[in-house]
Amino acid sequence: MRTFHSQLEYVKQELLTMGSQVEKQIHRMRQAFAEMNYATMDQIIEHDHLINQLEIGMHDKVTLLISKQQPVATDLRKLIVALKVSSDLERVADLVVDIAKQSQRMKEQGLVSFKEKLETMFSIAEAMMHDALKAYEASDMLLAQKVAMQDDRVDDLYGKIIRELFQLDNSDVEIDQVTQLAFVGRYIERIADYATNLSEWVVYEVNGKHFDLN
Known part of the structure; x- marks a missing residue:
């Protein structure tokens, strides 16, 4: 029979395993997007239900621990953060699937310069998500803050891409390709937002205070 604190550590390790799976999905999708590899995109879509199951399992474990142990203070914060992080990771995985579905509608050589951006x-x-999970593993508030600082770079790039996309001459482009690129950009921007959310949960877990790092 595990002690309560060993159960807390088990929850954290399970959550990091889930995070690793989501990281793999992000990495595979980034490569598939660069190569327009539709077969890999199909695999990413098919794999999503496994991450959904991990999130459901995490929710059940944490809810049971809270109801049985009735933790307070720091221990309760750790369990609340585990629920929030697992939910955010599941949503990131959904965004990766959304990117896969939009990318499958794109032409392989369509608007290459925007695709590169x-x-x-x-x-x-991707780097933000990796570092956010490292910050969670190590309870590293400094790294969490550094992750959040990168979000402005993503927002700036996204804004620039959108402005340039919608300034294109309609006679030279297909509007559906512009729309799909815009959606992909929005989904990537949301992944960065969730990495920032994870960083904020790290700060909350460590010191019990909510900070908007974005």
């Missing part, structure tokens, strides 16, 4: 955005968002 989105790849840059994607790389930053």
